[in-house]
Amino acid sequence: MGLGPEAMNGGNVDLGNSKLRARRKILSYVDDDDEDGPVVSGCWIKFRFFGRCLSRRSKVDSSVSGSSSQYAESKSTTNTSKEQPVAPVISSSSTTSNNAESVPSTPKIEDELKIASQLRKFTYNELKLATRNFRSDCLLGEGGFGCVFKGWVNENGSTPVKPGTGLTVAVKTLNHDGLQGHKEWLAEINYLGELVHPHLVKLIGYCIEDDQRLLVYEFMPRGSLENHLFRRPLPLPWSIRMKIALNAAKGLAFLHEEAEKPVIYRDFKTSNILLDVDYNAKLSDFGLAKDGPEGDNTHVSTRVMGTYGYAAPEYVMTGHLTAKSDVYSFGVVLLELLTGRRSMDKTRPNGEHNLVEWARPYLRERRRFYKLIDPRLEGRFSIKGAHQAVQLAARCLTREGKLRPAMSEVIEALEPLPNLTDMACSTSYFQAMKSVRPSSSMNARYGARMQMKNGQPTRSTSMPNRQGRSDILESPRQNLK
Structure with a gap:
C-alpha cells in the first residue's frame, strides 16, 4: 500500500493501444448475490498518465483532486502482464454511473465504517498539503482507483509536515471516473482497519469530505x-x-x-x-x-x-x-x-x-x-x-x-x-x-x-x-x- 522511489525506475514498457490497456483490467461476472455492478481493478500506469490523472481530479479541485489508485509501487509503471479480464470489459461511462450511484452521503458512510475509530481521520486539505498539492514529483502511480501520491504527516497525528520528516505515507485517492468505486474503498477500510499482521500492509487512516474518498497507508520503499x-x-x-x-x-x-x-x-x-x-x-x-x-x-x-x-x-x-x-x-x-x-x-x-x-x-x-x-x-x-x-x-x-x-x-x-x-x-x-x-x-x-x-x-x-x-x-x- 505504500509506493516507493523505485516506482519511478520501472523498465521500458510499450504502452500499446487503448484496447490493450482495457484488457489489462480485471472484471467480474455479476452474481445475484452481489447487488453492485461490475468492478475492475487495474494495473499501475506512471508519469505518462499523470495528465489524465490531473484532468480527472480537476473536476473537484482546480489544482488537484481526489482520484484514486492502489498503494504499491507495483502498479506504478505500465503493466506488461497483459492481464485478461475474467469477463467482458465494460465502458468507463457505465462504471462511472454505477460508482456515482454507489457513493452515499457522508453521514451514511460514517455509519458503514465498522472500525473507523481505530484509524486516523484526515481532512482533504491536510492530505493535499502532505502530498505538496499532489505534485507530479510525488506521484507514485495510477490504477483502477486513480492515483497514489507520496506524502509526509506527523508521526502521531494528521498534521502535514515537511517532506523528509515525520511519517512517510502513500495517499490513495478515489477517481470518480475510474473503474472502481465506493464499495471497494469501504472494503479496504473495514478489512485493513481491523486486520493487523506483519505481512499485511498497514492502513493508517482515511478521509471522507463531501465526495472525496482518500486512504492513507504505510509507505513501502521497495515497491511491488x-x-x-x-x-x-x-x-x-x-x-x-x-x-x-x-x-x-x-x-x-x-x-x-x-x-x-x-x-x-x-x-x-x-x-x-x-x-x-x-x-x-x-x-x-x-x-x-x-x-x-x-x-x-x-x-x-x-x-x-x-x-x-x-x-x-x-x-x-x-x-x-x-x-x-x-x-x-x-x-x-x-x-x-x-x-x-x-x-x-x-x-x-x-x-x-x-x-x-x-x-x-x-x-x-x-x-x-x-x-x-x-x-x-x-x-x-x-x-x-x-x-x-x-x-x-x-x-x-x-x-x-x-x-x-x-x-x-x-x-x-x-x-x-x-x-x-x-x-x-x-x-x-x-x-x-x-x-x-x-x-x-x-x-x-x-x-x-x-x-x-x-x-x-x-x-x-x-x-x-x-x-x-x-x-x-x-x-x-x-x-x-
Missing part, C-alpha cells in the same frame, strides 16, 4: 514484487524470492486460519505484494476481499472477480469462492517467482502465453523441473529448494480445489527454503547447461552482489554435487538432449 520480477534488468536472488513467497504465504494463512472471521483475499498477485526495505513482503489492496464461509457452508457464492491467469478455474466456472481459490492464486505467484515469467504473456510464442498451462508438463515430471527455473539466475538457486518449490506449486495448482494444501501447510513447506545453499551453479549439470545457453555476465555479477548485500548465502564453487543429485537432476548428457 511485480516490478522486481518483471521490470528490472537484474534478477531477484533466489533466497529473496523464497523469502517473499514465505512472507506472502504467512499473510494468506493469517486471513484464512487466524483472523477472527476467515477472509478470502480474492486478488492475490505479484502487483499486490509489496516489499519493505529488507524485502519483507506484505499483502496490499483488500478492495476485493470477501468474508469466508462459516458454519456448515462450504463456499461463498459471488460474482467472479480477479485477474485472468490468477483466478482458480472452479471459481471462474461456478462463482463458488473458497480459501482454496486463494491457494491456487498463490501457486501461480510461486510459479512466477520460480520462472521469472508472467502469469499471462502474449509476447511469448504460441503455447507459452498462459504460464500455468505451459508449466504443467514440467510440474508433473520430476526430472524436468529445472526447465522451470528462471534462466536469469544463472544457476544461483538451490537444487533441493527449487525441487521442493516446484512440487509445492504443483499441489497448489491442482485442478481439484479440495486437494490443494491449506496455507499453513504451504508455510511449513516453504520455511526451510530461503536458507538452503546447495547452489546448482556448483554442479557439473550447470556447467553443461551454460554451454548451450549463453550466460549474462551482468546478471551473474548482480546475483552474487545482491546475495552478499542482503546477507543471503553466497554460492560456493567447491560445493559438491551430493550423490550426483541423480534423485533430482538428470545427467548433463541427458539434459542436453
